[in-house]
Amino acid sequence: MSQLDILDVPAKVISVDRREGDAFRAILYAPEIASRAKPMQFINVRVQESLDPLLRRPFSLSDVNPHVGTIEITWMVVGRGTKMMTQWKPNQTVHVLGPLGNGVGxxxxxxxxxxxxxxxxxxxxxxxxxxxxxxxxxxxxxxxxxxxxxxxxxxxxxxxxxxxxxxxxxxxxxxxxxxxxxxxxxxxxxxxxxxxxxxxxxxxxxxxxxxxxxxxxxxxxxxxxxxxxxxESKMACGYGLCQGCAVRAVDPQRGYYRVCTDGPVFLAKDVELESE
CATH class of the missing domain: 3.40.50.80 (Nucleotide-binding domain of ferredoxin-NADP reductase (FNR) module)
Incomplete structure (x- = not known):
């Protein structure tokens, strides 16, 4: 996906609710992204209007409904930014960058x-x-x-x-x-x-x-x-500029992949995974 296909749009919060698995779910009205998104793609979300937190947060799309123009993200609270997202209110506007990543067609x-x-x-x-x-x-x-x-x-x-x-x-x-x-x-x-x-x-x-x-x-x-x-990887930009989400390729001539643009979906045999 080229940067020309990536949109930065204001999305209206439809709902936020707590789900099983200690998870939260938000449904956002973002028809421009819903009409383009593929399974396994993600978005980068500005948590609130101010620059605090400075960096956007990446979230995979757990559902997309292009007919009504909505996208859905699901997350667990792991820090200050995701905690702030649980306080979103209906009709609030949040800025969303996407759709990001290769996904599956x-x-x-x-x-x-x-x-x-x-x-x-x-x-x-x-x-x-x-x-x-x-x-x-x-x-x-x-x-x-x-x-x-x-x-x-x-x-x-x-x-x-x-x-x-x-x-x-x-x-x-x-x-x-x-x-x-x-x-x-x-x-x-x-x-x-x-x-x-x-x-x-x-x-x-x-x-x-x-x-x-x-x-x-x-x-x-x-x-x-x-x-x-x-x-999954920590990333700042979501579209390949910061190089913060690099993962080593099996092929030494390839060097590294960027999870945000080359992925997040890869053939398992193409990337090196370190087990613990």
Whole structure:
């Protein structure tokens, strides 16, 4: 996406509410962005009219409705800026830069019979829109979603309603299966293998903590299923100028990718992930 495709627009706050998983959700009226946005893209938000905080905050789009002109972001409070956002009021105006990042277009699901979504914690938020779009195209979709505990799981009803298969796990066993996303993914991959689907008709995408993504990459290395990952990174500008979101490429000649413009979605085999 070129900088000419990026808009800086005033968005009207429609609503802000608290959600499951210690999360907050804001629905914003921003028709210019809603008409252009793709799944897995993000926006940069100026938290308030003043320059305090100075830097905008990046948020993935958890839903887009181009018909009514709204976009949705979902977040957890992790600092002063995100705390201030919980105090937004209906009809308030906030400035939004976007849509940002590569996202995934219609060709991502072309000729696909099954989509495997893997999410950890707040990594579920941006995956929702892709799951909905996949089901609209008739693609069989499975979500493997995990968190440390039940109270950190976000609401998955939107994907259930469109017919996605939901597999949930928690590390402490307080909801769903006890274990990690990779444990459940390994089991589901065994079941998928029994279906004998051509790997060219399968695609997977993961979003969550880097150690989880690294473990998923290792798991999928034993398959021929293409695995994409959506990376999270601190960034100041959101469109490639500050170089603050660089991630090392596997190909030494490529050097580094910028998460904000080359990503956030990458083929897992193209980037180096450091597991902890």
């Amino acid at each position: 219609p060709d991502f699901l072309e000729n696909k019979r099954k989509l495997i979504l893997l999410a950890g914690g707040t990594g579920f938020a941006p995956i929702q829109l892709l799951g909905v779009r996949a089901r609209e195209k008739g693609v069989d979709t499975i979500l493997i979603y995990g968190a440390k505990s039940r109270h950190l799981l976000m609401n998955t009803d939107r994907l259930k309603e469109v017919g996605c298969k939901i597999c949930t796990c928690t590390e402490d066993g307080s909801y769903g299966s006890k274990g990690l996303v990779t444990d459940m993914a390994e089991l589901q991959l065994e079941l998928i293998a029994e279906e004998k689907i051509d790997p060219e008709n399968l695609v997977a995408l993961g979003c969550g903590p880097t150690p989880m993504l690294a473990a998923i990459e290792n798991l999928f290395a034993d398959t021929n299923i293409p695995l994409y990952i959506s990376l």
